Amino acid sequence: MRVFKFIISLCRTLALIYFLDHRWVIKGNPIPPLGKFMDPFNGFWRNIEPSNAKGPESLTFPHLKENVTVAFDSLLVPHIFANNDLDLYFAQGYITAKYRLWQMEFQTHAAAGRVSEITGAGPNDAILNYDRGQRRLGMVQAAKHSITALSENQESLIMVEKYTEGINAYIQSLTYKTLPFEYKLLDYTPEPWTTLKTALLLKYMAQTLNIGDKDMEMTNALRLFGPEMVDLLYPDREDVGSPIVDNSGGWKFKINIPDSIPLAVPQELIAVKRLSDHDPNIGSNNWAVNGSKTASGSPILCGDPHLNLNLPSLWYAIHLNAPGVNTMGVSLPGSPSIVIGCNDSIAWSLTNAQRDVVDWYKITYQGDSRTKYLLDGQWVDTQKVVEIFNVRDRGSFADTVLYTYWGPVTYDKNYMPDNNHSEYAFRWMSHDPSSEATAFYKINRALTYKDFSDALDHFATPAQNFVYASTSGDIAMRIQGKFPIRRPLEGKFVIDGTRKANGWNAFIPNEQNIQEKNPARGFVSSANQYPVDATYPYYITATSFEAYRNRRINNRLADMNQITPRDMMTLQNDNFNMKAEESLPFLLQQLDSTTLTPEEKRAYQALKEWNYVNDKDSEGASYFEAWGENLGPMLWDEMENTKVTLRRPTAFTTIKLLKEQPTLSFFDFQGTQEKETAREVIRKAFALSVEDIEEWSADHGGASAYWGDYKDSYMQHLARIEPLGIHVRAGGTVNAINAHSKLKGPSWRMVVSLEKTGVKMWGVYPGGQSGNPGSEHYANMMDSWVNGEYFQIQFFHYPEDALKYTFFTTQLNKQN
Amino acid sequence: MKFLIQFVATLFSAHLLALFMPWYSIAIAAFVMGFLLKSNTDFLAGFAAIATLWLFNALLIDAGSSSDLSERVAKLLTVKYETVLFLVMAVVGGLVGGFAALTGSLLRR
Numbered sequence: 001m002r003v004f005k006f007i008i009s010l011c012r013t014l015a016l017i018y019f020l021d022h023r024w025v026i027k028g029n030p031i032p033p034l035g036k037f038m039d040p041f042n043g044f045w046r047n048i049e050p051s052n053a054k055g056p057e058s059l060t061f062p063h064l065k066e067n068v069t070v071a072f073d074s075l076l077v078p079h080i081f082a083n084n085d086l087d088l089y090f091a092q093g094y095i096t097a098k099y100r101l102w103q104m105e106f107q108t109h110a111a112a113g114r115v116s117e118i119t120g121a122g123p124n125d126a127i128l129n130y131d132r133g134q135r136r137l138g139m140v141q142a143a144k145h146s147i148t149a150l151s152e153n154q155e156s157l158i159m160v161e162k163y164t165e166g167i168n169a170y171i172q173s174l175t176y177k178t179l180p181f182e183y184k185l186l187d188y189t190p191e192p193w194t195t196l197k198t199a200l201l202l203k204y205m206a207q208t209l210n211i212g213d214k215d216m217e218m219t220n221a222l223r224l225f226g227p228e229m230v231d232l233l234y235p236d237r238e239d240v241g242s243p244i245v246d247n248s249g250g251w252k253f254k255i256n257i258p259d260s261i262p263l264a265v266p267q268e269l270i271a272v273k274r275l276s277d278h279d280p281n282i283g284s285n286n287w288a289v290n291g292s293k294t295a296s297g298s299p300i301l302c303g304d305p306h307l308n309l310n311l312p313s314l315w316y317a318i319h320l321n322a323p324g325v326n327t328m329g330v331s332l333p334g335s336p337s338i339v340i341g342c343n344d345s346i347a348w349s350l351t352n353a354q355r356d357v358v359d360w361y362k363i364t365y366q367g368d369s370r371t372k373y374l375l376d377g378q379w380v381d382t383q384k385v386v387e388i389f390n391v392r393d394r395g396s397f398a399d400t401v402l403y404t405y406w407g408p409v410t411y412d413k414n415y416m417p418d419n420n421h422s423e424y425a426f427r428w429m430s431h432d433p434s435s436e437a438t439a440f441y442k443i444n445r446a447l448t449y450k451d452f453s454d455a456l457d458h459f460a461t462p463a464q465n466f467v468y469a470s471t472s473g474d475i476a477m478r479i480q481g482k483f484p485i486r487r488p489l490e491g492k493f494v495i496d497g498t499r500k501a502n503g504w505n506a507f508i509p510n511e512q513n514i515q516e517k518n519p520a521r522g523f524v525s526s527a528n529q530y531p532v533d534a535t536y537p538y539y540i541t542a543t544s545f546e547a548y549r550n551r552r553i554n555n556r557l558a559d560m561n562q563i564t565p566r567d568m569m570t571l572q573n574d575n576f577n578m579k580a581e582e583s584l585p586f587l588l589q590q591l592d593s594t595t596l597t598p599e600e601k602r603a604y605q606a607l608k609e610w611n612y613v614n615d616k617d618s619e620g621a622s623y624f625e626a627w628g629e630n631l632g633p634m635l636w637d638e639m640e641n642t643k644v645t646l647r648r649p650t651a652f653t654t655i656k657l658l659k660e661q662p663t664l665s666f667f668d669f670q671g672t673q674e675k676e677t678a679r680e681v682i683r684k685a686f687a688l689s690v691e692d693i694e695e696w697s698a699d700h701g702g703a704s705a706y707w708g709d710y711k712d713s714y715m716q717h718l719a720r721i722e723p724l725g726i727h728v729r730a731g732g733t734v735n736a737i738n739a740h741s742k743l744k745g746p747s748w749r750m751v752v753s754l755e756k757t758g759v760k761m762w763g764v765y766p767g768g769q770s771g772n773p774g775s776e777h778y779a780n781m782m783d784s785w786v787n788g789e790y791f792q793i794q795f796f797h798y799p800e801d802a803l804k805y806t807f808f809t810t811q812l813n814k815q816n
Numbered sequence: 817m818k819f820l821i822q823f824v825a826t827l828f829s830a831h832l833l834a835l836f837m838p839w840y841s842i843a844i845a846a847f848v849m850g851f852l853l854k855s856n857t858d859f860l861a862g863f864a865a866i867a868t869l870w871l872f873n874a875l876l877i878d879a880g881s882s883s884d885l886s887e888r889v890a891k892l893l894t895v896k897y898e899t900v901l902f903l904v905m906a907v908v909g910g911l912v913g914g915f916a917a918l919t920g921s922l923l924r925r
Contacts, residue, residue: 774883
């Protein structure tokens with residue numbers, strides 16, 4: 001009996017331990033292993049760092065050739081001083097992993113379509129479908145191709161390999177106790193880092209920036225609305241003015257444009273749920289002014305890339321110093337070197353070039369088996385790739401993807417049953433081998449414009465507008481990427497995939513890419529707008545170009561003189577909404593102020609008095625944005641309520657058409673007897689937007705809808721774990737220079753003064769240097785970022801100078 | 817008195833084991849002390865010892881930091897308040913300690 005009691009008690013205890021040592025999914029909600037997770041000796045409590053926590057004083061590694069000094073300043077920015085490149089990049093890998101490992105690995109899993117291994121398939125298989133989409137876009141193949149290209153440059157290959165070694169040295173040092181928080185929460189462990197993961201990370205950035213296209217949408221529009229309407233609604237070049245480079249008549253090279261190609265306008269309308277749309281909230285600003293316009297007489301360079309504002313922050317600030325290199329700025333955790341920053345001689349920043357580098361080719365199969373397809377008169381074998389997904393809590397899932405000469409057939413009958421299974425192969429510039437790591441390795445070491453320009457020749461994708469300034473007084477802009485030489489209209493519609501001649505057969509030579517150096521106006525700038533004047537000989541198309549921010553920047557820079565770094569900070573935080581300035585007076589004229597309800601009158605008054613500035617305390621901004629939110633879908637309802645893949649014209653074109661063609665057939669509501677014009681739609685949208693604001697107000701205890709509250713900007717945790725995100729009350733809007741929308745915005749604001757006596761940098765980003773949500777450096781820069789304040793980023797040449805700023809130093813010693 | 821001895825012995829031995837063993841070492845400590853120092857209140861002694869040990873250490877970490885991670889974890893585990901998180905943690909550790917102590921004492925009988 002006693003034995004029996006003992007056994008029962010033992011079983012009960014062991015069962016309890018087993019239960020608390022494992023992760024469970026209860027009603028779709030994963031629960032971490034509660035005992036393991038909550039144990040204060042090893043669990044999540046150990047990720048709560050003490051105030052003023054410092055790192056270890058010294059660590060020893062067999063990988064190092066010589067000792068490395070890493071001095072951390074009060075922002076926790078590491079200043080790495082090494083005696084050779086190998087040790088430098090080993091240290092960058094180790095230190096970056098120490099602060100950002102979970103994020104680095106998660107992003108590469110997201111790139112490679114492996115998130116469901118960590119989280120499970122998700123509600124309605126959403127995460128598994130995301131993963132499948134990533135594989136079907138050929139992300140992993142693209143990353144493998146870039147490894148091939150990387151291997152051709154010994155210096156940058158070694159850089160990536162040493163960086164990888166550094167990350168792995170950190171991973172090997174981990175125990176459950178020291179594991180980053182998210183691994184404990186989601187209950188998994190890191191796998192070894194590889195050079196492929198670094199390549200995947202860069203492809204993930206490329207996907208954010210250049211995977212957008214509108215080929216299917218335009219093809220449907222062509223069939224439904226006809227060519228004149230396509231030209232009217234979706235012009236390749238909107239009449240905005242202010243291109244990045246205006247060199248009218250100055251393009252002195254002769255070009256050979258091949259014959260135009262037949263469009264493959266298909267019989268059926270394409271109905272697919274697109275994976276790869278470009279988000280108009282993703283964009284960036286950069287500019288440089290030369291010494292004639294600044295108070296110091298030295299050039300000032302500024303940059304603020306607008307990307308997903310996630311936590312942990314996208315960027316990691318770091319200072320890299322070794323013989324032949326001394327560079328400061330922000331890096332992408334998972335990739336070596338500095339992406340945006342300065343060295344002792346130059347500074348640079350990037351914005352996205354927007355250009356279309358994606359095409360879809362119609363595949364003609366032999367029969368239904370899809371084993372062969374037509375190419376140049378021959379039946380060629382399709383290649384079947386079986387993608388395996390090790391879905392957590394479910395087991396493995398297989399998906400067969402067909403590959404063709406052009407690329408993968410992304411959408412087919414195996415994927416997303418609602419699609420109409422149009423068979424198109426996906427061609428993306430980022431599928432081709434290229435080594436951007438080499439470009440950054442060289443940019444970090446560039447001393448002159450020639451060095452910089454030579455470095456850029458290695459940069460193919462995602463195409464960027466590179467701004468440049470130097471202590472020697474030069475400023476420049478170069479749009480760099482690998483661009484196919486397009487025939488007129490090529491790239492705007494889907495293309496017949498039965499002939500190789502219809503593909504990309506030639507590319508714009510680097511020296512013929514759009515660029516300018518030291519223009520007469522005294523500044524260069526870019527903000528994702530149309531890149532060039534009308535005399536540039538190559539055909540340019542894109543999903544969309546920016547229409548407002550760029551003009552605001554150029555107007556302001558043209559007016560400004562005796563510029564100080566502080567003036568530039570103010571300009572980066574400018575909330576002036578040029579779209580409102582150009583459209584609101586017209587929109588208000590369409591209302592009949594005598595028939596408004598009391599609420600509408602109040603809104604009308606707020607809008608009339610509004611100064612077009614999207615500050616956080618503005619009510620007018622909320623009314624304006626709510627009006628726009630309602631107006632777009634109502635004007636273009638033909639494109640909303642359909643399964644056919646279509647897209648709305650841009651805001652700029654919409655406003656132009658409202659003013660110039662108010663009786664355009666599209667403005668008539670579908671499904672009503674009456675014939676509406678722009679005026680009726682604008683009024684209806686106004687009424688609905690006032691209702692939206694009233695409803696918001698009622699939900700918020702009757703509070704006024706100030707823009708900062710109404711917008712409710714939110715820094716999401718990378719794994720969408722709600723309690724780990726942060727809400728902020730901030731101004732800005734996508735059309736303002738401070739392009740801070742709800743979830744996206746300036747992910748790093750940088751101002752660099754290129755003084756001969758030493759380069760000075762100021763910067764801030766929404767978050768902090770530590771990726772650990774239990775660190776006081778997780779989001780310690782957030783408030784400053786919201787308020788438009790900057791930190792001086794300490795940059796110096798000799799390790800002795802670090803002493804002034806050092807919070808603590810970690811010595812990385814070689815093993816004797 | 818016996819309770820107090822078992823409580824203190826479990827607490828200290830569990831602390832010692834926790835420094836180099838996984839979380840369930842608390843069960844080993846409670847089990848061994850239950851076996852060696854059997855009282856009439858084995859479950860309670862084991863429960864109280866581990867609950868106290870965990871609570872004390874978690875509070876110490878939380879007090880030494882300006883981070884709000886414990887509040888965020890409370891929201892994550894849908895217990896809403898930090899105080900509830902502390903209690904849940906104490907109960908989780910306590911139950912393991914209590915049942916392990918009881919098992920140890922039953923082996924001796």
